[in-house]
Structure formats: structure tokens, C-alpha cells
Amino acid sequence: MTGFSLRGTIMHTPERGTCDVVERALVEVGADGAITRVLKPDDAEYETALEEARTAGRLTELSGNQYLLPGLIDLHIHAPQWPQLGKSLHLPLYDWLQNCTFPLEAKYADTAFADRVYGSLVSSLLANGTTTAVYFATAHLEATQRLADHCIEKGQRGFVGKVVMDDPEQCPDYYRDASAAQALDETVAFIEYVRGLDGNGSELVRPIVTPRFIPSCSDDALSGLGAIAHDHKCHVQTHCSESDWEHSFVLDRHGKTDTQSLADFGLITRHTVLAHSNFISDPDMDLIGNVGAGIAHCPLSNFYFSNAVFPLRAALNKGLHVGLGTDISGGHSASMLHACRYAVAASRALEDGVDAALAAETRGRANARIDFMEAFWLATAGGAQALDLKVGRFAPGYRFDAMLVDAGVEDSSLLVWDDLDTAEDVFQKIVYTAERNNIRKVWVDGIIRLDKTA
Amino acid sequence: MTGFSLRGTIMHTPERGTCDVVERALVEVGADGAITRVLKPDDAEYETALEEARTAGRLTELSGNQYLLPGLIDLHIHAPQWPQLGKSLHLPLYDWLQNCTFPLEAKYADTAFADRVYGSLVSSLLANGTTTAVYFATAHLEATQRLADHCIEKGQRGFVGKVVMDDPEQCPDYYRDASAAQALDETVAFIEYVRGLDGNGSELVRPIVTPRFIPSCSDDALSGLGAIAHDHKCHVQTHCSESDWEHSFVLDRHGKTDTQSLADFGLITRHTVLAHSNFISDPDMDLIGNVGAGIAHCPLSNFYFSNAVFPLRAALNKGLHVGLGTDISGGHSASMLHACRYAVAASRALEDGVDAALAAETRGRANARIDFMEAFWLATAGGAQALDLKVGRFAPGYRFDAMLVDAGVEDSSLLVWDDLDTAEDVFQKIVYTAERNNIRKVWVDGIIRLDKTA
Incomplete structure (x- = not known):
């Protein structure tokens, strides 16, 4: 050529x-x-x-x-939830997770099932113009390898992570890592697998260290993953302060914010993508900004699972690296153009507020809105900056x-x-x-x- | 057959x-x-x-x-704004209206332009599954007749209104009714035209009395339109308490709410559709509910132009007749399925609130959320109830x-x-x-x- x-x-x-x-x-x-x-x-x-x-x-x-x-850059996708796109969104979070999402993710012990779903997913995202995708897979090593294979085969730029979730208190018996040690070993095995893949020119597909979020991981797993990210010079992704529940859970368990706790485990680096981050504090923002870590703002799923709108304008004003994610299947659309539209809508809801019974001046947060140009920037150049890639x-x-x-x-x-x-x-x-x-x-x-x- | x-x-x-x-x-x-x-x-x-x-x-x-x-029922469409779908949404309301929307609507003095746009619009709405459409046209009699013709020709169930806007204080010189008397005469002429249309079986297309909203109409026009609606047994549509600005404007001008004022002009009946109604009070809701008037909730455009989310759950709990509208082109989508999605998102934003800096218990309004079933009901059976039609x-x-x-x-x-x-x-x-x-x-x-x- x-x-x-x-x-x-x-x-x-x-x-x-x-x-x-x-x-x-x-x-x-x-x-x-x-x-x-x-x-x-x-x-x-x-x-x-x-x-x-x-x-x-x-x-x-x-x-x-x-x-x-x-091409569009989707910073946050739960690949195994693809068959669930657009359903079960009427359920409370607990039912959604325990009765729908975890049982679905557990199916990927079967690699034939993984092949069927992941082939469809990668093709569908490309058909939506998504040229770079950042994937949470499942806790299964083999199925996660298959997702990387599909990205290579179809030529999508991808970051693929084997999910780590080893805490028996928070993860179901039928679907979790057997131990922190095994989760770490499999994470290393996965990194080596992806880096050795035939046809992985220009590092088209890269491994990404993926603790699901603090609540589902033991401290041993978290500190081990921080070390692996450092030693293997690997990207990191996790959820951060998504909802009132998550934010409070980490405060209770570690006596500090999600962001601070992740940082102390070595999990916030220039190559980290933090999904959501709706409830991060000002000092959290400074920490993220100083390191140059990225945030995957997922405006659509936030309407369903997050109890608030991400303070996007504040983050941008501080120079944080922010992009957009579909958060399949917490979000019901695979389209990053839809993500742009919901990002604008969410930003305007934050600016104007939502409750007509309140006085206009107390209803929202001034100057929060973004326009289509900022939304598209988030979905392209902004996402690229967050990932430290020369695309977008x-x-x-x-x-x-x-x-x-x-x-x-x-x-x-x-x-x-x-x-x-x-x-x-x-x-x-x-x-x-x-x-x-x-x-x-x-x-x-x-x-x-x-x-x-x- | x-x-x-x-x-x-x-x-x-x-x-x-x-x-x-x-x-x-x-x-x-x-x-x-x-x-x-x-x-x-x-x-x-x-x-x-x-x-x-x-x-x-x-x-x-x-x-x-x-x-x-x-089929889907779209309760609120500005037909002349069709070419503007998905653009100019980055502008402040004043610029959007004065520099984009009014100049565009003024073009319909040219019926050839009207034919070109309205043919495209009716076809596109049918292609989106919209079988019943409630249209604001423009202030032009002839172009509005052409919209009714296109509905008949393509077989879409339609309510079509010649827009009345005669107040020189609020409407531009180049685009307004010359006088209240002329606006009323043309409204009657339009009603008679539609009712006499060849092929208008089962009253497929009906006229609808259409004061743009109180700020753009003189009191003479408003009271005259109330009388016409009564005498001609005709549906009515207008905007009601859409934004902080509109709500305050009517309070200042008439010393009462939009709803009360419209009712006093005879414009709130069992066959009225009130667009938006975001800022209606409890007594307003009772008035609307007692009469059995309908509300066109337009969740997408509300994110752009309304400063708040319509208190849908409160309205439904009071038994009000509510359906959904796209509000083309204040909303950027012609799809009533998109309207369903934004209705769910808006309801969840209202329930949870948007500003993460506020405590969870003060952030939103409890029990506001709707699910996909309620959204689809609004887009079908609910819209039909608002219009008093046996469809949906x-x-x-x-x-x-x-x-x-x-x-x-x-x-x-x-x-x-x-x-x-x-x-x-x-x-x-x-x-x-x-x-x-x-x-x-x-x-x-x-x-x-x-x-x-x-």
C-alpha cells in the first residue's frame, strides 16, 4: 500500500x-x-x-x-452487556445488577457465547463510527482474550480489560475472581496475550488494567493492580464516584474519596480512564488534573444510575482530560453521536436545574452548558487526549x-x-x-x- | 376494500x-x-x-x-421549522428566535417553499411512525392550507393551525398578522378550508385554533380565537408557561398565570393542547384537569429552551391528559421514540436532581421517574386521550x-x-x-x- x-x-x-x-x-x-x-x-x-x-x-x-x-472514541463500554442494550432499564439498580447484569456477565465462561456477542458488538460499534473503544470485558480470561481477537480481526482500535472483582462481600459466588492472586496473575497473562497478538500493528489493541470499582475489589487486588499498571506500563480503567452509593461506600471503607483511594493504590496515572466521576470533589479534580488522568463522562447512563450530572464545565475549566462514553448497557445506545446529544442535554439540565418549583436563581449551576462543538470535541479530540493517542x-x-x-x-x-x-x-x-x-x-x-x- | x-x-x-x-x-x-x-x-x-x-x-x-x-402521536410540531432541525441550537433563545426562526417562518409567504418543506416533513414524520401530528404552521393562510393538503395527500392524521401572532411589541414587522381582525378572519377561512377538503374522510385532517402564545397575541386576538374555537367546535393549541420568561411575562401582563389567562379567553377546553406547561401551578393543574384539556410534554426541547423539567408525575397523579411532542425544531429529532427516551431521561433527572454538590435528599423531587411503558403510553394512548381520538x-x-x-x-x-x-x-x-x-x-x-x- x-x-x-x-x-x-x-x-x-x-x-x-x-x-x-x-x-x-x-x-x-x-x-x-x-x-x-x-x-x-x-x-x-x-x-x-x-x-x-x-x-x-x-x-x-x-x-x-x-x-x-x-472516528468517534468511546471511553466506556461494558462489552458483555451488549445483548442487554435497551432492556431492563426500568429496574432498580440492585435488581438490574444482581438479576440481570451479573448473570449475563457470568455467561462468558462460555467462549462460544463470547464470540457470538463480541463479534456483533465490535461490528456494530464500527458501524456507528466508533473507531476507538475502551472495553470492560468480564472476569474471564479466555473470553476477554476473544474480545481482543475480535478487535484485531475487525480492525478496531481497542483497549480491552479483564475485569477484576474478587471481594466476596460484593460479588456473587457464581461470578467473581477466586482470589486476589488469581485475578492479578490473569491480568498479567492477559497483558502478555494482547501484546503478543499477531497483527497487532501500531499497538492497535492494548490491554488495560481493570478493577471493576473499589467496592468489588479487595485491597490486595487494588494494590496489586496498581503495581502491574506501573510495571507493565499499562493503561488503567475503573469506575469512580459514579453514584451516591458508590461515593459513600468508599468513604466508609477507606475514609477517603474514591479518587484519593485509587491514587493511593497507584491506579491514577496519565494513562487512567475514570468512568463517571460525578461526585468528585475539588481536591479530587486537582489530583486528577495534576496527574493528567482522563474521565469518561457517560451522560446517558448517568440519567439512569448516577443521581446527578457530571460537573463537566468545572472539570474542563480545571484542564482535566475528559471524553465521552456510551456506558453500554447502563446507557441504551451504542452511538457516540447520541452520547454527544445527551451530553449537551445533561449540561443544560445542570445549568438551568430541573425543578420548576424552585426559584430560577437557585435551580441550577451557572455556565454549565456545552454546545455541539464541545460535545463533538469530547467524542473525538478530547477522548484522544484522555487516552494519549494521536487520533481524533x-x-x-x-x-x-x-x-x-x-x-x-x-x-x-x-x-x-x-x-x-x-x-x-x-x-x-x-x-x-x-x-x-x-x-x-x-x-x-x-x-x-x-x-x-x- | x-x-x-x-x-x-x-x-x-x-x-x-x-x-x-x-x-x-x-x-x-x-x-x-x-x-x-x-x-x-x-x-x-x-x-x-x-x-x-x-x-x-x-x-x-x-x-x-x-x-x-x-402509530405514534406527536402533539407539538412547528412545521415551518423543519429545515432548521438540528441546527442553531447553540444560540441563545433571543438570537434563535429573531435571527433564525422568525426569518425562516417568514419564508412561507412563498407557497412553493411551503410545498417543498411540508412535503418533506409529512413524509419524514410518517417514515418515523408518526401517524397523528399536531402542527403549528405559520401566520400565512395559503401556506398553512398547503400543509393540510400534504397531510391529506400523504394520509397522515393531522391537526393543522394557522398561527396567530399580531402583537407589534413582540412580533417582527416582517412577520406578523396585520391586525387581530385579519388574524381572526383568516383563522375562520382556514377552518372552513380544511373542513371542505376533498378526501378528508373520517376528518383525517382537522383545523386547530392556534394563538402562538400570549406574548405574541393582542387581547383582542385571544378573545376572538376563544370565540371561534367555541363557535366552530374546534381544537385549540398554544404554548403555556414554557420558560421562566414566558411564565413571568404573562403574570406581568395579565396579573395571572398563563393557564388562568388562557382559560379566561375561552382557550382551555376539552379539545385544547397546551405545549410544555413546565411552570404551571397546582391550581393551574386543577383547572386543566377539571376541563380535561391536554398537555404536550416536549422533553427534548425543554432541555434547550425551558429552564426546568415538566412536573409529569404530578400531572399524571392529578389525572391530567398528557402526551408527548417533538417540538421540532426546538427539539432536534423528528422521532417520537426519541421523545420517549428523553421523557424517561428528563423524569429521572427531576427525580434525582442534577447538582452533585447538593445533598441527595435536597437534590431532586421524589418519585418523578417514568419507565419505558409510561413513555410509550404518553406517545400513543396518552396523546390520543389528549386529542379525544380513538387511536393509539x-x-x-x-x-x-x-x-x-x-x-x-x-x-x-x-x-x-x-x-x-x-x-x-x-x-x-x-x-x-x-x-x-x-x-x-x-x-x-x-x-x-x-x-x-x-
């Missing part, structure tokens, strides 16, 4: 709070999958580069209905992870009115109205991984 | 808070478009009825991936307005796992994950109005 060039309208958000839309842009991608140049029509080299690409037969031109956007924007040196959005498909919810909509309007319409069927091609690391036009 | 029968899985919510799912149900529809019988496999007449329908060649059998649900459920005597949902389409977000999902699970998955491309056929008044399988 010698690389290729794409010409058409590109839309991305390299800087938070603004958007960059270029019509007739020329994006050059090298043989190694990295972007080499992004040219605008008035750049001096544009015409020559265009002609060269055309002559070399490596130019693809987008049609007027088509738009090229960065169109710029030289960044990996080419992208999706082609087409407004001209049958049954499109995305409608463009050529005489009424500016290119910036179309960008906003994509964020607010595009659905899975508008996403026609997906590239990861410069390679087409899904082509619905074929 | 001699009627027809459908056999397959039906899913509906005739009683709020429960769902009724029947596999291999037999639904018989008469030549007049009304449901005559709904039989379950263990009903005594089932086998005979099935055999008769089969012999007569009037039986359609759904496949295992297909589900029959009532599968029962003898009800009009057959329905949609066929198919989980087997390409690029489906709705995934069914036959060995893991009960039929009730599938119902929940449809409410939470089905998209426009899952809706394959739509019937209104017993006639197929859209068939994507053809």
Missing part, C-alpha cells in the same frame, strides 16, 4: 469550543496509516498535490452529500481514524437543504441528527474497516 | 404503566379502517377467524423479526393507525437475541433502540400510507 488521498468536506474540532470545516479539503494518508498533509484549496501546494494523487490513481473524491469526520482530528502526524457521513442515504434522518444550510450548519446537523445508517465507511489506522457502500 | 387481518406480535400500552404484548395475535380491520377484533391464540374464535381470513386472501402474516405497534391502541372500535417495526433490517440499531430476550424485552428495546429505518410500514385509518418494503 502506498497511501491515498481523499478530497471533500472535512469537519472536525481540533480546538475545544470551535469547529473547523473545510470544503474541498485534500487529506493525504501515508502507507503507514498516518496523515501526512491536510491541504485547503487556497494552499500553494493544493493543485499540485491534487494532480499527483489523481495521476497516481490514489485519489478518492467525496460527493456533495458526503462529509469526512474523525485531521492533522499531520495523526493516525487516520475517520468516518464518512452521507446525507443522501435512504431513510436518512439527516436532511441538508443546500440553499439554507452552511457547511457549519451541516456539521451541527450531523451531531444532532445523523444515525448509524448515515455512516457509510469507517477507517482505522488508514485502512477501510467497514464499507457499507461495497 | 373489504378489510384485512394481520397476524403477528402486537405490542401496545392501553393502560398507563403496563404493557400488553401478544404473540401470534390476530388483528382484524374493517373496510372503514376501524379495528373490529383483536384475538389471542387461546381465544375460542381464533382458529376460525384465522382460517376465514386466510381463505379470503386477506391475511398478512408478520415474520418473526417484525412487531406491530400503534389495538382494541375494537379504535382506528387502525399502526407501524410495523422490523429488527431484521440492514444497519439495525435494534438487536434481538432470540434465546435471551422475552417479547416484553423486545418491546423495551424498540422504545430504547429502534430508529427510523426499523419502521417499515405505516397505516393510518386502516390504509397503508408508507411501505418501505415495496
Whole structure:
């Protein structure tokens, strides 16, 4: 492969709070999958580069209905809960966990079941434009290896974690690690497995150390995982201060916040992703910010399981690294564009408040709202920053992870009115109205991984 | 036409808070478009009825991936704002209204523009399964007539209103009724036009008296419209206590609440639909409940323009008639299934509160949440009750307005796992994950109005 060039309208958000839309842009991608140049029509080299690409037969031109956007980065997915997407959400948390989620996760002792579900999941996320996915798998080593295999096979950039949950007080007998020692051994085995996978070029798929959350782990497991993350230079993910219950549980058990406790176990690093973090304090934020750890804001599932909206604006103002997650299946959608929409809605609910019986000035928290540009930034460049990856924007040196959005498909919810909509309007319409069927091609690391036009 | 029968899985919510799912149900529809019988496999007449329908060649059998649900009822749509769906939502309300929405609505002085937009809108709503739509048009008589024409032509059950907005203080010079008298004359002319339309069988399309809201209308216009609604036995729609601003404005101008003021103008009747009503007081609720007026809860647009969540549970507990609206384009989606999802999210935000800095017990309003069954009831049977229509459920005597949902389409977000999902699970998955491309056929008044399988 010698690389290729794409010409058409590109839309991305390299800087938070603004958007960059270029019509007739020329994006050059090298043989190694990295972007080499992004040219605008008035750049001096544009015409020559265009002609060269055309002559070399490596130019693809987008049609007027088509738009090229960065691939979406989903920072928080419970892969085994995929069959449960959009169901059981009417149940209280305890029933949801004990009667639905844990029994479902326990099924992954069967690797054939894992293959069936994970194949569907990875394909569906790619079909939604998710080019990077951060996965909690289950406590099972083999099934978790299968998830990594599916990511490699389908070409999705993935962080995959074997879940550690060894505390007999909080985890069911039929579904937990037998001991802290075994959980740690299997975590190391999993890291080595993923790093040795055939075809894992550019570290497309990486292992991630994954204590489920403090309540389900023994202190031995937590400190052991902190050491493994350090020794193996490995990413970390866990849940942090998601709900009133979780936040209080950790305060009771360790006499400090979730964030502080995780930090003391060595689990908060530049390469950590903390899911939710709705109840983090100001000192927690400072700690997270100083280390440069990331937060996976999951606005949709927060409406169901979190008792509050993540204080996103406060976190962004402190310079924290924040991205978005679907939190499948606590969230009922696999679409990161849906996550963008719910992130805006949640931020506005926080700003204005929700209870009309309260006076306007006491109802919400001023200046909390984000707009579509900030939401899309979270879903792309922000997520990339949290993961320390060079993806999520169109710029030289960044990996080419992208999706082609087409407004001209049958049954499109995305409608463009050529005489009424500016290119910036179309960008906003994509964020607010595009659905899975508008996403026609997906590239990861410069390679087409899904082509619905074929 | 001699009627027809459908056999397959039906899913509906005739009683709020429960769902009724029947596999291999037999639904018989008469030549007049009304449901005559709904039989379950263990009903005594089932086998005979099935055999008769089969012999007569009037039986359609759904496949295992297909589900029959009532058509969706959208109680609040600004038809002229259709080209603006999903854009301009980053702007403050004043800019949104003055720089985007009013200039757009003014374009409908051109009926060719109206034809172009309204044709697209009615088709798109049908494609989303919306069988009944309650429309604000614009202040233009002719363009509003064209919207009624498009509903008739495409077979959508519609309530269409010429918007009245005559107050020079609040409406722009380039877009308002010239006088109260002209607004009233045109309202009567529109009522007569719609009632005389060719092909308006079963009153498929009806006129609806439509003061935009109190701030944009003179008292003369408001009292005149109240008289017209009474004299012409006509439905009424308007906005009511949507935001802090609107609620305060009416208190200042009339010294009473929106609801009380509208009632005093004769605008609150059994056939009134009040959009939003977020800030209605307890006495307002009692007034609305005593009259049997309806409320169009628009959860998605409320996140953008309303400063609070509608106190749905309180309204339902008082027995008010409530349904859902998309509020295009204050809401960014044409899908009433999306409206269901945002209704659940909003209700949970109200219950739990949003600001993590507050103590849990002071953060929200207890018992506010609804589940998917109540949301779907609002979008079907609840909306029908608000409009006083016999639609929204599968029962003898009800009009057959329905949609066929198919989980087997390409690029489906709705995934069914036959060995893991009960039929009730599938119902929940449809409410939470089905998209426009899952809706394959739509019937209104017993006639197929859209068939994507053809």
C-alpha cells in the first residue's frame, strides 16, 4: 500500500469550543496509516498535490452529500452487556445488577457465547463510527482474550480489560475472581496475550488494567493492580464516584474519596480512564488534573444510575482530560453521536436545574452548558487526549481514524437543504441528527474497516 | 376494500404503566379502517377467524423479526421549522428566535417553499411512525392550507393551525398578522378550508385554533380565537408557561398565570393542547384537569429552551391528559421514540436532581421517574386521550393507525437475541433502540400510507 488521498468536506474540532470545516479539503494518508498533509484549496501546494494523487490513481473524491469526520472514541463500554442494550432499564439498580447484569456477565465462561456477542458488538460499534473503544470485558480470561481477537480481526482500535472483582462481600459466588492472586496473575497473562497478538500493528489493541470499582475489589487486588499498571506500563480503567452509593461506600471503607483511594493504590496515572466521576470533589479534580488522568463522562447512563450530572464545565475549566462514553448497557445506545446529544442535554439540565418549583436563581449551576462543538470535541479530540493517542482530528502526524457521513442515504434522518444550510450548519446537523445508517465507511489506522457502500 | 387481518406480535400500552404484548395475535380491520377484533391464540374464535381470513386472501402474516405497534402521536410540531432541525441550537433563545426562526417562518409567504418543506416533513414524520401530528404552521393562510393538503395527500392524521401572532411589541414587522381582525378572519377561512377538503374522510385532517402564545397575541386576538374555537367546535393549541420568561411575562401582563389567562379567553377546553406547561401551578393543574384539556410534554426541547423539567408525575397523579411532542425544531429529532427516551431521561433527572454538590435528599423531587411503558403510553394512548381520538391502541372500535417495526433490517440499531430476550424485552428495546429505518410500514385509518418494503 502506498497511501491515498481523499478530497471533500472535512469537519472536525481540533480546538475545544470551535469547529473547523473545510470544503474541498485534500487529506493525504501515508502507507503507514498516518496523515501526512491536510491541504485547503487556497494552499500553494493544493493543485499540485491534487494532480499527483489523481495521476497516481490514489485519489478518492467525496460527493456533495458526503462529509469526512474523525472516528468517534468511546471511553466506556461494558462489552458483555451488549445483548442487554435497551432492556431492563426500568429496574432498580440492585435488581438490574444482581438479576440481570451479573448473570449475563457470568455467561462468558462460555467462549462460544463470547464470540457470538463480541463479534456483533465490535461490528456494530464500527458501524456507528466508533473507531476507538475502551472495553470492560468480564472476569474471564479466555473470553476477554476473544474480545481482543475480535478487535484485531475487525480492525478496531481497542483497549480491552479483564475485569477484576474478587471481594466476596460484593460479588456473587457464581461470578467473581477466586482470589486476589488469581485475578492479578490473569491480568498479567492477559497483558502478555494482547501484546503478543499477531497483527497487532501500531499497538492497535492494548490491554488495560481493570478493577471493576473499589467496592468489588479487595485491597490486595487494588494494590496489586496498581503495581502491574506501573510495571507493565499499562493503561488503567475503573469506575469512580459514579453514584451516591458508590461515593459513600468508599468513604466508609477507606475514609477517603474514591479518587484519593485509587491514587493511593497507584491506579491514577496519565494513562487512567475514570468512568463517571460525578461526585468528585475539588481536591479530587486537582489530583486528577495534576496527574493528567482522563474521565469518561457517560451522560446517558448517568440519567439512569448516577443521581446527578457530571460537573463537566468545572472539570474542563480545571484542564482535566475528559471524553465521552456510551456506558453500554447502563446507557441504551451504542452511538457516540447520541452520547454527544445527551451530553449537551445533561449540561443544560445542570445549568438551568430541573425543578420548576424552585426559584430560577437557585435551580441550577451557572455556565454549565456545552454546545455541539464541545460535545463533538469530547467524542473525538478530547477522548484522544484522555487516552494519549494521536487520533481524533485531521492533522499531520495523526493516525487516520475517520468516518464518512452521507446525507443522501435512504431513510436518512439527516436532511441538508443546500440553499439554507452552511457547511457549519451541516456539521451541527450531523451531531444532532445523523444515525448509524448515515455512516457509510469507517477507517482505522488508514485502512477501510467497514464499507457499507461495497 | 373489504378489510384485512394481520397476524403477528402486537405490542401496545392501553393502560398507563403496563404493557400488553401478544404473540401470534390476530388483528382484524374493517373496510372503514376501524379495528373490529383483536384475538389471542387461546381465544375460542381464533382458529376460525384465522382460517376465514386466510381463505379470503386477506391475511398478512408478520415474520418473526417484525412487531406491530400503534402509530405514534406527536402533539407539538412547528412545521415551518423543519429545515432548521438540528441546527442553531447553540444560540441563545433571543438570537434563535429573531435571527433564525422568525426569518425562516417568514419564508412561507412563498407557497412553493411551503410545498417543498411540508412535503418533506409529512413524509419524514410518517417514515418515523408518526401517524397523528399536531402542527403549528405559520401566520400565512395559503401556506398553512398547503400543509393540510400534504397531510391529506400523504394520509397522515393531522391537526393543522394557522398561527396567530399580531402583537407589534413582540412580533417582527416582517412577520406578523396585520391586525387581530385579519388574524381572526383568516383563522375562520382556514377552518372552513380544511373542513371542505376533498378526501378528508373520517376528518383525517382537522383545523386547530392556534394563538402562538400570549406574548405574541393582542387581547383582542385571544378573545376572538376563544370565540371561534367555541363557535366552530374546534381544537385549540398554544404554548403555556414554557420558560421562566414566558411564565413571568404573562403574570406581568395579565396579573395571572398563563393557564388562568388562557382559560379566561375561552382557550382551555376539552379539545385544547397546551405545549410544555413546565411552570404551571397546582391550581393551574386543577383547572386543566377539571376541563380535561391536554398537555404536550416536549422533553427534548425543554432541555434547550425551558429552564426546568415538566412536573409529569404530578400531572399524571392529578389525572391530567398528557402526551408527548417533538417540538421540532426546538427539539432536534423528528422521532417520537426519541421523545420517549428523553421523557424517561428528563423524569429521572427531576427525580434525582442534577447538582452533585447538593445533598441527595435536597437534590431532586421524589418519585418523578417514568419507565419505558409510561413513555410509550404518553406517545400513543396518552396523546390520543389528549386529542379525544380513538387511536393509539389495538382494541375494537379504535382506528387502525399502526407501524410495523422490523429488527431484521440492514444497519439495525435494534438487536434481538432470540434465546435471551422475552417479547416484553423486545418491546423495551424498540422504545430504547429502534430508529427510523426499523419502521417499515405505516397505516393510518386502516390504509397503508408508507411501505418501505415495496
